[in-house]
Amino acid sequence: MPATLLGRWSDSGALSLGILGVGNIGMVHLKSASAMPGVTPVAAADAVPSNRDRAESAGVARTYDDYTTLLEHEDLDAVVVALPPFLHADAVERAAEAGVDVFVEKPLARTAEEAEEMIETAREADIALGVDHTLRYQPDMVGVKDEFDEGRVGHVPYASITRLNDGPLGRPPASEAPPAWPLDPEAVGGGSLLELGVHCLDVLEWLFGDLEVQSASMGQTLDVPVEDAATVLLRARETETTITLHCGSYQWEQLPEVNTRLRLEGITGTITNQDHLPANFYADAAHSALTNATSRLRRSDPDVFGPTFYLQAHYDALEDFCDAIRNDEAPPVGGDVGLRTLELAEQAYELAAGEDDAALEIPEVVS
Template identity: 30%
Template sequence: MMRIGLLGFGKMGRMRLKAARFLRGATVTAVADSSKRALEAARRQGVPHVYADYHDLLASPAVDAVIITVPNAMHEEAITAAALAGKHIFVEKPLARSSDECLRITDAVDRAEVAAMVGHNYRYFPPVKRLKRDLDSGALGDIVLSTLEIVDGPLAPALESRPIPDWYMDPGDRGPWLLDLGYHVIDLFLWFFGDARVLHAYLDRRYGFAHEDNASILLESGAGAKGTVHVGWFSKLIFPSFDFRVILHGTAGFASTDQYTPASLKLHAAIEGAKNTLRRTTGRRIHPLSYTFYYGSYIEELQQFVNSVRSGTQPPTTIKDGCETVRTIEEIYGSAARSPALTNVVSTAAGESLRKAEGIR
């Protein structure tokens, strides 16, 4: 049984613990967080060992691997420390805030010869997996055009009634904004087509935040597939609404995630809940989090990590994959800096008023 320690027990740490409950061949034995409230929450959820300093967790021989969900600014330090301690590593995206950090992380992991995987959970969404199968089978022919869109934001009601952490709103701690949300769809373009160069990028700021809150980007793969990427960080949609889609247009057909997504996620949740009740009653394996349609991706990718460590094979999303996504995002910012300044910026006062009204610091 592989023993896992969680570094960080905020929103994503708690989500990862929920997912880890359903893993085969692994269990969470320890949590590290500097917050006393977080450690109390971990104890209440049955975690046997808690630490205020993650270095103490890394020193424990009772931990084989770690899941890193600390703030982005701490990724390089935490990954390096875990590698030096000989722990296998699963790190929440983004891998790092810059290509320089990526290079140092790569060196640390390579020297330690530990397994390392970056959490790109959108690859495990059911409609995305269907789209990838369509693409790889050749059913769509050569892809000429694609559209990748995601809109979320701090204005949306949270799944957990907890305030947005200060680090998340600080570009210095979090890194460039596209590393948070746009990272997902940019990674999907790279996964679908293998590589990307940035033809054009336009970043806009409407609500007075310290960073852009919407972006339009044009990418091109080495094979000539174009990708239009739209990212927004302004949504007030209520869960389980989900403003995300990918469309592929090929010479032999087209496919969209909308084709494989339930028309009503609420109805889907009710049906899956009933199915899981029946599965449990009849002694069959339940499909945990299937009712959410997309949070099951956290379980699947963690299971892939566990399987790769136990079998000694390469994880499906590597440090190299994470570095390439970060590099592409840096190229996007470079392209935007060279573009004409056509941004539509709402006044800082108006943005501050909006943030106060929504309870955002």
């Protein structure tokens, strides 16, 4: 970490944070930062006026309609990049010019090559680059890792992970057209594998170490230009574990209470994230929400993201990043992690494309 960061944290002031993009996930980061000790979100940028209005209502001091303008006018310690993927590289470059550390939403980039360029940009500018891979921060995933690391079930020959989400049109009946960019391959780099699968790839390497992709297939349940389902067969080299990964964006009327399922089949038993969830998911959420409201009435610090552990995981990931740069340390989930998930995803895309080509190949007929 550069020496300039040490000087930056020589005083007792709060870390000043900018939020680039305050759509759904950007607002999560804004509210996380607002509840975080030693962190002050001072400015936000978004091209959509209603998003800027929401940021102002959430307490941010200043808003801008362009993230470049924000970086030019604000004296910040760090920014959160919660923009569409096609803007990630430019936002990191602008932040590097301003000497500001960066915490980027996943996927880090649209391609591994683009991610490598972003990592080099950050290195040359001596700024920290972190990535919001939050699945490893969920308590159910932490519980699985703890059991696995303790050797509770011995060797794990097989594991599986599934991650689901709403489809591109939202839950039916679809009343409004979705934004164009999530369905534009040039804007996002891919479909469900990049939107959902990179989370799974990250948590699997966090658990098992280096992975190799053995086979993959991509599917489309809707007539859209990106895949809305992906299935990948992987193997962990160190643990010799075979793993199946499936991710999909489906038009479900109601998603499961928990949209990620992880299961490790060990030689002496099974570990599953279901064993590390609250006994009654929604009752637990309601209790946390009530605790938040009571805390606000008492003017004490609310557990803002208690109602769902998904949002708490985003809080914990951002807090980890902020603590790291405050302590002159490398981010715990850095650009190299974001790059690795993209490399694995690209291997899966290549294998899936090869299988499609093979299926379409017409054998020569010898008379």
